[in-house]
Amino acid sequence: MLTKRIIPCLDIKDGRTVKGVNFVNLRDAGDPVELAKQYALKGADELVFLDISATLEGRKTMIDMVLKVAEHVNIPFTVGGGISSIADVDVLLKSGADKVSINSSAVKRPELVNELANKFGSQCVVVAIDAKQINGEWIVHLAGGSIPTDLNLFDWAKEVESRGAGEILFTSMNNDGTKAGFANEALAKLSETLNIPIIASGGAGTVQHFVDTFKEGKADAALAASVFHFGEIAIQDLKEALRENNIEVRM
Amino acid sequence: MKLVIINYGAGNIKSIQFAFKRLGYDAILSNNPDEIKAADKVIFPGVGEASSAMKMLKESGLDTLIPTLKQPVLGICLGMQLMCKSSEEGNTKGLGIFDVDVKRFNNTVKVPQMGWNTITDLKSDLFKGIKNQEFMYSVHSFYAENCKESIATTTYSIDFASALKHNNFYGVQFHPEKSSTVGEQILKNFIEL
Helix, strand or coil: CCCCEEEEEEEEECCEECCCCCCCCCCCCCCHHHHHHHHHHCCCCCEEEEECCCCHHHHHHHHHHHHHHHHHCCCCEEEECCCCCHHHHHHHHHCCCCEEEECHHHHHCCHHHHHHHHHHCHHHEEEEEEEEEECCEEEEEECCCCEEEEEEHHHHHHHHHHHCCCEEEEEECCCCCCCCCCCHHHHHHHHHHCCCCEEEECCCCCHHHHHHHHHCCCCCEEEECHHHHCCCCCHHHHHHHHHHCCCCCCC | CCEEEECCCCCCHHHHHHHHHHCCCCEEEECCHHHHHCCCEEEECCCCCHHHHHHHHHHCCHHHHHHHCCCCEEEECHHHHHCCCEECHHHEECCCCCCCEEEECCCCCCCCEEEEEEEECCCCHHHCCCCCCEEEEEEECEEEECCCCEEEEEEECEEEEEEEEECCEEEECCCHHHCHHHHHHHHHHHHCC
16 A cells, blocks of 8 residues: 655755754764665655755755765655756756755746656656635745745646646645644645645644644645654654554555 | 666666665666676666657667567666556557556546555565565556566555566566665665576
8 A cells, every 4th residue: 555655854055954953873963965864764755855055056066965865865855946947857867866846936937847747757746835824715925935926726736737747745834833733624625636646744743743634634745844853753653653543654 | 797777868867876886786877789788687767758768769779679688677667667568658669578558547546656655476586585565665657557477566546567577577666776775675686686
């Protein structure tokens, strides 16, 4: 049976992890490769690296990092942040990334999704969507939730699916950072509307939140950062708890 | 041990090369027929769309070379699918090494199947030391039907062939290079065939 995936997300700036990481046994907590290796050992199913570098130099460093991760890590990983062309994706995939995630570049030019799916296959095209619920309606936002668009979450998700996206990474800006749980109602609606996998993101605080997002939110995968980085939830414990709740996971 | 990964422009071959490097082997990337013929073991990778991958294979003349190879050949993901008779993806005629057709998952499940699923009914030395029901990572919308040549089965809406074998030809639908230490063991087994 296909299992539900647990995905730690690492923010990367100039080739280093940004958010503080509280891991024992790490020689260098800022080294994404060290951290990725640890997560692979601890049972993470996949990893996401989000490049938040603002400079061209930083982006070049990202490619070196992707090469090193591919060299040392034996689980799949996705790279996102600042990707806006076929050439950007080509170099990342050739460096060993399994998937890329695009966000605002897809909103600005939706044809990019078609171009990437045609050139590289849908399996490596993840469309990340940040959305905020305003007066009952889920509105797609850009720039980490600061800029509203005129797109409705469900319409936009349906559109990128028809354009060839292979997966949706949905972050609820209402839930992100709250540690109060995932946006399960919206997630369930996405899962029922679309026929591609949905990754839940934003709001993870407890083990129960993961149980809920797989059961109520019908998510295919759940992504989190700080609960893993600060050791608040150990992936192995989380998976055992999921299994006790009859949620299939890889052990 | 001369290990060649066929480089015809398709797929995430860097990851396969790195996986062999972690096992202590230097794999060469090549599209040179003489170099491929001279290898001890050949890897036939593939990620992407079937008809365009087959087109690239034809342009380099590798479509006629691969079926004549005598050493162990391992097709991975789309590589395995292209070794079958045909694929529904882009109505593609395959290399016909495996006597089976490749079909699309129906929409009762999410397509692509993305993530970790179990392999069962393991039937070859390729799986030496691998337990039944081990988890492997795959990403695919198309599958080879279960058949006489199946050496592993996976269930996703239906039971399908997650690995195939015909004489010296092997194929796996999953990505051993991305399937943690179990996947690395399968690659090691292939080297030791």
